[in-house]
Amino acid sequence: MANMINLLMAGLATGAIYALVAIGFTLLWQTSQTINFAQGEFVMLPAFFVLAALNLKAPLWLALLIGLGASLLVLGALFKRAVVDPMLRHGVLPLAICTMALSIFLKEGVKESYSAEASPFPSFVPGGNVSLLGAQISIQSVSIFVFALVVVFALQAFLMRTSTGRQMQATAQNPSVARLLGIPVERMILYTFLINAGLVALASFLVSPVYLAKFSSGETLGLAAFIAAIVGGFNQIRGAIAGGLLLGVVDNFAAAYVSTQYRGAVPLFLLIAVILFRPQGLFGRAEERTV
Amino acid sequence: QSIKLISVGELSGPGATVGTNFKNSADLAIAEINAKGGILGRKIEVTHYDSQSNPGVARALVQKALDENPYALLGPGYSGSVKVTAPLAAQAGVAQVMGGEAAELTQLGFGTLFRTSFGQQSSMPKIAKYLAEDVKAKTVALVWVNNDFGKGGRDMVTKELTARGVKIVADLSTEAGQADFAADVVKVKNSNPDAVFVYLNEEESARALKELRRQNVTAPLVGETTLLGQKVIELAGEAANGARGHVGLTVDAPLPALQEYGKRFQAKYNYVPDHNGIKGYLGVYMIKAATEKMGKIDPKGLPEALKGLTISAAAEPGILMDLTIDKNGDLDRESFMGEVVNGKQVIKTVLPKMNK
Amino acid sequence: MAGPILEVRDVRKRFGGITAVDGVSFEVREGEILGIIGPNGCGKSTLFNCILGQLRPTEGRVVLDGQDVTGLRPSEINRRGVSRTFQLLQVFPQLSVRENLILAGQEHKGSMASRLFGKRDAGLTPEADRMIAFFRLGHLADEKAGGLSYGQQKLLDAAMAFMAGPRMVLLDEPAGGVNLTMLGHLEERLRAINAEQGATFVVIEHNMDFVMRLCTRVVVLAEGRKIAEGTPAEVRANQTVIDAYLGH
Amino acid sequence: MGANAATLRAAAFAAGLLFLLLVPLGLSRYGVYIMSLWAVMTIAAMGLNLTLGYAGQVSLAQGAFVGIGSYAVAILSTNGMPFIVPLLVAVGLSFAIGWLLGYPALRVQHHYLAFVTLAFSTLVYLVFRNEEWLTKGIYGIMGFKRPTIFGISTATPLAFYYFCLAMLAIATAFLAWIVRSPWGRAFVALRENPVRALSLGVDTRRYTLMAFAIGSAMGGFAGAVYAPLVEFVDPTPFTLALSLNILMMVIVGGSGFFFGPFLGAAIAVLLPEWLRFAHGWYLVIYAAFVMGLLIYSPTGLLGVADRWTANRKTRRASAERAAASASLSPEKP
Amino acid sequence: MSGSKAAEPVLRVKDIVAGYGEMTILNGTTFDVRPGTITTVIGPNGAGKSTVFKTIFGMLKARSGSVTFKGQDITNAPPRRLLTLGLCYVPQGRNIFPELSVRHNLELGGVSAGAGVDVPARVEALMERFPMLRKKSGQQASTLSGGEQKLLEIARSLLLDPQLMLVDEPSIGLSPLMVQEVFGILKDLRQKGVSVLMIEQNARSALEISDDGLVLELGRTRIQDDAARLLADPRVGQLFLGGVVGDAA
């Protein structure tokens, strides 16, 4: 029993990390119909902005601010301007592939210009553990969990309750009609990418103390988050939480009770059951009427 | 005219950390040698090719390297990549000084293949012996990374432990880059072993140590260089205390030469090299020593010159520690048993060369 | 005229809490031209989708040639000689007009394997070109269908339904957006096929002139139910129909 | 004018063929090896181009099929079978597994399908790595020979290159036949508008399964050539990264264009090699180039060419319309 | 009515050349819309009617020629500007946000409303007018029937109190009752001084409520005249109205 709780808690902690990154996937999809295969690298990069600032002897708070600013600029505005804008009209795949190239670009770029080594990353959350149901969980994990929840509910409310949020969704679903109604399409898309950039920066600051700052740390993270987003139902932000936590927990239980050798695949196949049973994902809306 | 070395290594992909350490250290060694006038008065020139951690690409690049008539080849670091490329080097008769640790590599009889570290066939018996005789473990749980490095070690240690009558009660494969070791540690706990053998890369070692401590595993944690190196201590903090095991190559070894090397490396690259770094460094000095023994720049003669060569640190400080290369291309030299105490690696015993 | 080619028996379709089609029954006799009319959102298109397998009815049966075809896949129903057009534009945007038409006919000849070994156009180019000429799309034959105007796409959709020489065609608002001259043309064509080949038509249409001229019988739906059935003249005079649908 | 374009295309084709036949004569062994790798990757990408580019079914598993083909050949060849047997097994096995992989596609689409194929790809990798009794696990399989065809050994790099080229020619001819048959049109219908296709009697289920099966079989075929090229098969090349790379080849070359994979594979295989002069930065430059290319032409390299010819055609049609329009005089009733 | 030449046209389209990519569809289209009138555009399929509207509304670029609205040059002006000037546009086909609810679709029509406009109140008023919209306000818009979607679009365009409405075939998919309703709305708008430019294939009904008529063919204005006269013109009937309309009038 203690084992079970231990596994559950550890799974939730990892799952919260996946969820945090997965939110970005669903956000981008829901508000601009883009899939960003560089999302993992987007989480990796802000940590290096911070490290670079720290190397220049900036205090931690300032370094984090600089990291956030740089992310908004590079991963938000610049990404949107240089990569997304020219490709948005051409469907999902070319842009997805382009972001795949971007992920190579960022990964290799960081490796060459900074280091191939993992660097420890300072945590702005206090260390230590709290005891919960007999399991020790780090405060870091708890804060990631809480943060992910807060972000999801805030974003959900923003998209659903505010006019700007709905304009963003409208832009994604039918940009030409949105333009025709006078929705500032460009600005809506920019908001989307700025929010995403802020999100990945914060995710980066929370996750890097656990995962370490390393050029390749986005690989597994990005993939896991992609899966979490799909399982949650790609077009629902709150699905990302469910998907992330489910993936984290299932992964741990599968490794403990099914097979460690096949750990990479067992959870995926269990989650495929979810997808085949509910093709729109756990929380997703059914596809629109086609005829 | 300069001496041309070509290095093919894992500079991107999953092995990037391995390959980059190897490359940086090789560069360091070459810079040092060139600063002192080179080998036999000739400067060394090196080209690095990136195998993307993919054996197929490595093969292509070794072919490319051989097309360029190098003096010797450095790398790769992944045993699989070594295995596909070794036949090409052998066919061309060019010495290949590489980083792979899989036991079988030097038993395939290529004749041009040379290690820069212990193969697992030398390190694992030492660990098995330590587990059986010093720790007096009757049962052991294995936690290993499922790539050619980890699997090779696991297979070897399993053989050695079984031969000594030690029972393997848990055999846990983990993934490279794995972040969450909760499930593995639960399994370790459930198997209730006398000792745990942990054979992972440095980062994963750190994470595994943290999780082992979190779940209060009290059995001794035994491993190789990758469990108790400086890097692991840096990443795992407190959790590293008590980890112990065999140390083949580490900058923390109680040898001034090794520590000096570590400092030079850190000064140049701003991080602590791991054992793969030392491999790249030694590789270059092995070539230097063999060449000087021959007294001429002769690529075809280099493999023969390397075989059976004993290099003393007194004569060639760059070799860091006396070593002997046997006729298969395996290394022999002293190694250590160490333990992490209060965030520092402490060497407990010095293990002599095997064939003294 | 022969007996019913199609029987719709008490078909019901629910979407969550919404009942779009609420127990509709009627027959289509071989060789007739049946009109289906009714206010917006009364379930006409949903009914078509249920008949043709695009949707599975929640309840009720669809019987074709005396065989129960409820829940069969659209492709199977199509291969029994029933084709259709769509209310909202449904063409293959990246294929040329001619390719659209060939595609519409190719699956009706031979088996899947024989198609692999057969001619590239399955011998359908002449027929496709006849269709193109008839619908006055000649200058657009090699254009991508996605670049046609609304009415042209509508015509292409109709042309596709005729490619395989069907026994029965279900048309969902064929007149919408089609120029009147062209519509007259289409009407003649329908009549001709009906007379010469005995093909059966079921037409959903809001253009009452078109319905009155063309149809031999009309079924009226409102709020998912059948509220009237009869000749065009009868229906037009029916007060319920006037109130619910026609207006004054 | 249509004839003009056709001649142009024929000339380009002939020139390309001549180039492929002659180019190895000017290359080092390494260059020849890379060209062989290009041929292999082109075959794999052509398969995915059928599944994705023509039929519109997203698959992240093409790399797994290359792996399945490679392992089939490696395992059977080490057991001493003549090359043709392992080759047929590789293709047949991939076809069958690809068919099965198509079933989820009948239920889910887009990113959900991407996920399912991704899971499959992960599973296949793990099977290669873990089922040691069959695959020798992480250590890989070595010691099988390059085939001897009609008594001619393909052991030398040059001979093997021509062997790869011949295999590429077979694959090309086969695929050309498929997409030029009515099947090709049905595949495109699947991509463009499955709902309409279904109502026109297109058995979308069977075509979907076929698209997966044939595409996968070509992946297996590529694998069957890959194994003797590298003369070593281990699990590491067949991770998800390979599938993604093949996907990139398809998109960069021009998804849904017959010769797209040729160009896409050239970019993905040859370009990094040309960029090696940039040392550590070569992948950065490569990635930047690919991004730039896609930003310039999201429809891929052949998309540019297609747009160009389409524009020429349109200009002509436009002129005709203008002339007809000019002949209409405004009437005053 | 064509006699009232005094008033400056509210919309003047002059020598417009436009098209898609390399394809030129409009080869110098010219016409005027008088203030407070309904003008109906008819013509064969593919004549370029929708293209004219798209060009006026800034969705396609005019390569040459000019569009003036109340004396202001609005050639190639972006939609947002046109909306604030008082133009609105209901395109042909399906133009909704499929995954948003009916109510949200409707509300988005008010995005470019000025500060003083009470959008919720107007939404309420429209729902009063089209009870269907209220009944289905929470439903995802894509699940509406074809005709219901069109009504939603028309309602949405009314949210901004336009001064000139461009409507592309409003009658497609609408039941006769609904067509009457919509045409009634257009007439009411005219009453309030709003001008309407409408494309219709349902030409008889449309011309009957129109003041002016316009025949477009191959991207050019063939005829522009009083609607009643156009309806009566046998040549127009023969060529564009299926040959039956002329007699009917």
Ligand SMILES: Nc1ncnc2c1ncn2[C@@H]1O[C@H](COP(=O)(O)OP(=O)(O)OP(=O)(O)O)[C@@H](O)[C@H]1O
């Ligand atoms: N997938 C769905 N989910 C929920 N409601 C639906 C769905 N599909 C259709 N409906 C509802 O069913 C009703 C009937 O729709 P249908 O399209 O059949 O109407 P119709 O008679 O064809 O109308 P029109 O003349 O406007 O085309 C509509 O009220 C619509 O809102």
Ligand SMILES: Nc1ncnc2c1ncn2[C@@H]1O[C@H](COP(=O)(O)OP(=O)(O)OP(=O)(O)O)[C@@H](O)[C@H]1O
């Ligand atoms: N998106 C497009 N791309 C290329 N060509 C187009 C496009 N849309 C329309 N066309 C072409 O422009 C011409 C005019 O189209 P338009 O839509 O303006 O016609 P229309 O008069 O509105 O016809 P309809 O009555 O059928 O709606 C047609 O010949 C069509 O082929």
Ligand SMILES: [Mg+2]
């Ligand atoms: Mg309908």
Ligand SMILES: [Mg+2]
């Ligand atoms: Mg139009």
